[in-house]
Amino acid sequence: VHGRVARATGTMEGLAEGALGAGMDGMALQLLVNSARWRLDVSGDSARAVADVDAMLARVDVEAVPILDRPWLEIGQILLEAGDIDRGREAIERWWDETPDLLKPAYEKYRAEGRGMLARAEGRPLESLEELRSLPPWPCVPCRLWVEGSLLDEAGRADSAIARYEQYLVEPWNYRIWFDGAALAPTHERLGQLYDELGDAENAALHYARFVELWEEADPELQPRVRAAQARLEAIVRERG
Numbered sequence: 001v002h003g004r005v006a007r008a009t010g011t012m013e014g015l016a017e018g019a020l021g022a023g024m025d026g027m028a029l030q031l032l033v034n035s036a037r038w039r040l041d042v043s044g045d046s047a048r049a050v051a052d053v054d055a056m057l058a059r060v061d062v063e064a065v066p067i068l069d070r071p072w073l074e075i076g077q078i079l080l081e082a083g084d085i086d087r088g089r090e091a092i093e094r095w096w097d098e099t100p101d102l103l104k105p106a107y108e109k110y111r112a113e114g115r116g117m118l119a120r121a122e123g124r125p126l127e128s129l130e131e132l133r134s135l136p137p138w139p140c141v142p143c144r145l146w147v148e149g150s151l152l153d154e155a156g157r158a159d160s161a162i163a164r165y166e167q168y169l170v171e172p173w174n175y176r177i178w179f180d181g182a183a184l185a186p187t188h189e190r191l192g193q194l195y196d197e198l199g200d201a202e203n204a205a206l207h208y209a210r211f212v213e214l215w216e217e218a219d220p221e222l223q224p225r226v227r228a229a230q231a232r233l234e235a236i237v238r239e240r241g
Contacts, residue, residue, distance in 0.1 A: 003185060005219050008181070028060060029070070033071045036049055072091045079091060080117045081117070088118070119131060132148065140173055142180075145164050149167075165190065185218075208229045
């Protein structure tokens with residue numbers, strides 16, 4: 001939440017080391033996947049995300065992990081988001097091929113989610129949104145609102161994107177800390193930019209201020225984003241008097 005990605009991922013990777021030492025390779029893989037996902041979602045470092053996946057696959061023998069513990073779907077999603085479309089597609093196809101036939105009817109929703117991720121990676125956000133809307137209701141309503149907002153944002157529909165992002169910020173859910181860790185501060189950052197582009201200086205300032213507050217002690221590589229928001233916030237205050 002506060003942009004301290006190195007500390008968060010370092011903790012997860014330390015836990016993964018312990019899991020590997022205890023012979024719990026499946027758990028180690030999931031921890032490493034979560035670490036890579038956090039780093040990508042918060043910092044947006046696509047090259048590092050692909051390197052994280054490569055290091056993970058070099059370190060852990062996925063074939064030795066029980067089929068249902070192999071995180072091919074999550075790995076595919078990370079690769080797609082990082083722009084490695086061919087490998088991302090292959091990972092998702094591998095996940096589906098390895099899914100036992102007995103489970104495929106129940107897992108079809110995740111396959112549709114994978115199709116949506118692929119459409120997004122290939123620059124078709126509205127098609128991805130349609131796949132999303134075809135799925136059963138998500139237990140995490142804030143997650144769905146944020147994903148819808150980001151897809152509408154990519155499609156250039158600023159007003160609709162703002163509405164979804166704002167709903168995400170106030171929607172209650174008992175476990176939202178797990179999603180807020182990656183999405184909360186960047187959402188305030190993006191809302192500040194969107195309102196700014198639409199000429200709504202008051203709302204832009206509110207979100208820039210919240211973003212700066214959350215990431216005041218963020219990692220050094222994230223500080224340029226904080227400084228940019230702070231500079232724009234100060235400019236709005238000067239302009240408004």
